[in-house]
Amino acid sequence: xxxxxxxxxxxxxxxxxxxxxxxxxxxxxxxxxxxxxxxxxxxxxxxxxxxxxxxxxxxxxxxxxxxxxxxxxxxxxxxxxxxxxxxxxxxxxxxxxxxxxxxxxxxxxxxxxxxxxxxxxxxxxxxxxxxxxxxxxxxxxxxxxxxxxxxxxxxxxxxxxxxxxxxxxxxx
Amino acid sequence: xxxxxxxxxxxxxxxxxxxxxxxxxxxxxxxxxxxxxxxxxxxxxxxxxxxxxxxxxxxxxxxxxxxxxxxxxxxxxxxxxxxxxxxxxxxxxxxxxxxxxxxxx
Numbered sequence: 001x002x003x004x005x006x007x008x009x010x011x012x013x014x015x016x017x018x019x020x021x022x023x024x025x026x027x028x029x030x031x032x033x034x035x036x037x038x039x040x041x042x043x044x045x046x047x048x049x050x051x052x053x054x055x056x057x058x059x060x061x062x063x064x065x066x067x068x069x070x071x072x073x074x075x076x077x078x079x080x081x082x083x084x085x086x087x088x089x090x091x092x093x094x095x096x097x098x099x100x101x102x103x104x105x106x107x108x109x110x111x112x113x114x115x116x117x118x119x120x121x122x123x124x125x126x127x128x129x130x131x132x133x134x135x136x137x138x139x140x141x142x143x144x145x146x147x148x149x150x151x152x153x154x155x156x157x158x159x160x161x162x163x164x165x166x167x168x169x170x171x172x
Numbered sequence: 173x174x175x176x177x178x179x180x181x182x183x184x185x186x187x188x189x190x191x192x193x194x195x196x197x198x199x200x201x202x203x204x205x206x207x208x209x210x211x212x213x214x215x216x217x218x219x220x221x222x223x224x225x226x227x228x229x230x231x232x233x234x235x236x237x238x239x240x241x242x243x244x245x246x247x248x249x250x251x252x253x254x255x256x257x258x259x260x261x262x263x264x265x266x267x268x269x270x271x272x273x274x275x276x277x
Contacts, residue, residue: 020197025186025187025188026186028188029185029186029187032187033184041189045189046193050201054204109179112180112183116180116184127180131177131183
């Protein structure tokens with residue numbers, strides 16, 4: 001965006017819509033992978049962009065906008081989950097064999113997403129920020145306002161839990 | 173990254189929301205802006221009412237204060253009249269006392 005401030009360049013409605021289109025997948029996916037509910041995720045995502053619109057003049061740069069969007073989406077998603085007391089239950093489902101390799105991949109993805117959705121909230125968000133957004137622990141710590149050590153230990157615990165659950169299903 | 177983590181990355185790849193998402197956000201912004209404008213204008217009649225009430229209270233307070241002032245002034249005048257009367261009575265008493273002394277001598 002060069003030297004022009006984001007607030008100035010985003011002043012027109014068209015610029016803001018472009019901003020939404022640029023970041024909507026990130027915001028929606030963060031909320032969706034956390035809540036495991038498309039409708040709830042869309043609601044959260046809309047709220048986040050609505051909030052962004054009224055705080056646009058506080059944004060310093062495109063990098064700041066991305067940081068702000070991730071942070072607000074993470075917080076809103078956690079709040080929404082607590083409000084709905086949402087924690088997806090994952091049973092050992094008797095699943096049939098997928099018909100094709102592509103379907104098999106999608107089947108694995110679906111199972112993994114359900115397992116992730118069953119994690120405790122903080123671990124869940126850390127896993128999503130790490131593997132969806134490719135963020136390093138220090139970046140996740142800044143976003144969630146926790147220590148780097150907390151992020152590392154929570155991530156390690158989450159991975160152990162996910163591997164165990166995935167391993168149990170494989171044996172079944 | 174190990175293979176399990178690669179699977180996690182794949183499972184958590186970004187997805188687009190339903191088509192028309194930006195338009196829905198724009199629609200919500202429009203609604204919110206209208207609400208904000210309505211809220212600021214709707215406070216004006218209330219403001220007028222509040223000013224009217226304040227004015228009435230001010231008038232009543234002013235009239236009451238003026239009435240108090242007039243009453244106080246009357247009270248002061250009455251007090252002064254009493255003082256004068258007492259002094260006159262006192263002077264008359266002294267004169268009567270002198271006459272009585274003179275007569276008894």
